Amino acid sequence: MSVQKTKTMxxxxETGMGLFFPNGHSAKGPVDDFKFDIGDxxxxxVPLESTVNQLYEQTKQKMMRIYTCSRAKDRDVSKEASIILSDLQTLSPQRTGEKR
Structure with missing residues (x-):
């Protein structure tokens, strides 16, 4: 795709997200479940405030390739794990199958 050199990353x-997550969804899930950035x-x-021209000047490349990068957001499982551990600690030995 060709773009103007004044475009920012x-x-x-935003263009890449629209292409890979049409209507906010992809086969991998909704756009809100992912973190995005631009990679060279x-x-x-690449900083999102950088322009295409700045990247050309910085890299001295004649043909530029940039990539829309996405990765799943980290799930906070510590709360779930602590709840499970708390529940196990309060069970009596008979309920957990332990012998004392």
Whole structure:
């Protein structure tokens, strides 16, 4: 895709999200379940406020490739785990099958 050199990585990220998550969904799930950023050809994260022109000047590349990167947001399982541990600690030995 060709874009103007004045476009920011943030604008390109929005375009990529629209392409890969049409109507806010993909086969992997809803857009809200993911974190997004822009990566360059070396798999480095590019600041969203950078423009295409700035990236050209920085890398000295004649042809630029950038990538919309997504990864699932981390789930906070510590609360679930502590609840499970608390429940196990309060059970009597007969209920857990332990012998004392």
């Amino acid at each position: 943030g604008e390109l990220l 050809f070396g798999h480095n994260t």
